[in-house]
Amino acid sequence: MRVGILGGGQLGWMTILEGRKLGFDFFVLDPDPKAPASRVADRWFPPERVEEFIRECHVITYEFEHIEEEVLKKVYDLTTPSLSVLEVKRSRLEEKGFYRRRGYPTADFTYAGYEELERVVKDFGLPCVVKSERLGYDGKGQYRIYQQEDIKKVLSNHAPGERFLVERLIDFNFEFSIIGVRDAKGNTRLYPTTINYHERGVLLYNKSTSLKIKEAEEIVLSLMEDLNLVGLLAVEFFYTWDGRVLINELAPRPHNTGHYSLDACYTSQFENLLRAICGLPLGSTKLKASGGMVNLLGVSLEDFDLHRLLSIEGAKLYWYGKEKRPGRKMGHVNLVAHSEQEVEEKIEKLLEIIYHHEPS
DSSP: OEEEEEOOSHHHHHHHHHHGGGTOEEEEEOSOTTSHHHHHSSEEEOGGGHHHHHHHOSEEEESOSOOOHHHHHHHGGGBSSOHHHHHHHHOHHHHHHHHHHHTOOBOOEEEEEGGGHHHHHHHHOSSEEEEESSOOOTTTTEEEESSGGGHHHHHHHSOTTOEEEEEEOOOEEEEEEEEEEEOTTOOEEEOOOEEEEEETTEEEEEEEOSOOOHHHHHHHHHHHHHTTOOEEEEEEEEEETTSOEEEEEEESSOOGGGTTHHHHBSSOHHHHHHHHHTTOOOOOOOBSSEEEEEEEESOOGGGSOHHHHHTSTTEEEEEOOOOOOTTOEEEEEEEEESSHHHHHHHHHHHHHHHHSSOOO
């Protein structure tokens, strides 16, 4: 089986490493030959060679939503999950509209153009969150608005003609994710719930939990069915203080909150993506052990004590080999342990080693 991947980031890198066990060949389309997935692929193709890339592939998937329109038009027939699913995700406005049309629970929201943003926010009410329509990942293009003056920062960072989502700021108890996988026959599996902790809009760490939130599980299964999805679907939720479950956002691809599955589950999210899109039986998503993950944000290997980190039983380093930038995901550390409490204790140790602080 020859699998093409649109995007050369770490999600593609881990998909390829997991796919080697299945005997597959991998081809990556990305502008950067030194990107993580580009380096380990059987062949790398720049976007201008997309036709040659297509000829090499039996099936194509993606590890990133923001792909050039010209490329998307050419890979349409071979791409899984389908590009109609991708279009829901590529626009925050379309994504929220999809939830509203289908009756899924989400925060109250409205839309605004650049020129009308100040007026719409004033009418909508504060506090709120303003999000740019596109390129919204790792906290990019998101602004918490507590007073009308805060809109000036949004306008200074964007240009006339852009559109925005204006969303009610939710005072939630905790954030959590559930990842589902679905094959072409409609068979589905759900990964365990993970509790997620963010810092400045970027996931810092998460941990698996025995907590089962039935309403959220049913939402993930329903979303996969409504989208006729073949592949992975990660859904991030808010759990409010009064017990409501609200969808924050979805991603039809491997997700940062599922990295723990590489070591804690019988089948990782990356292997199950390949099984789903290549017509193989879905693997078990059950936990082998309690698991967790800590992101390595904006650090180099020289910034922390690697020997001390790897001395923690059950800790496993994944280093992406990217150029260091502030806040950039440089790698992650997975953890396994005998209990959820032990995972939490090991996460505390890792945060102290990497960032020299306790969990916030």
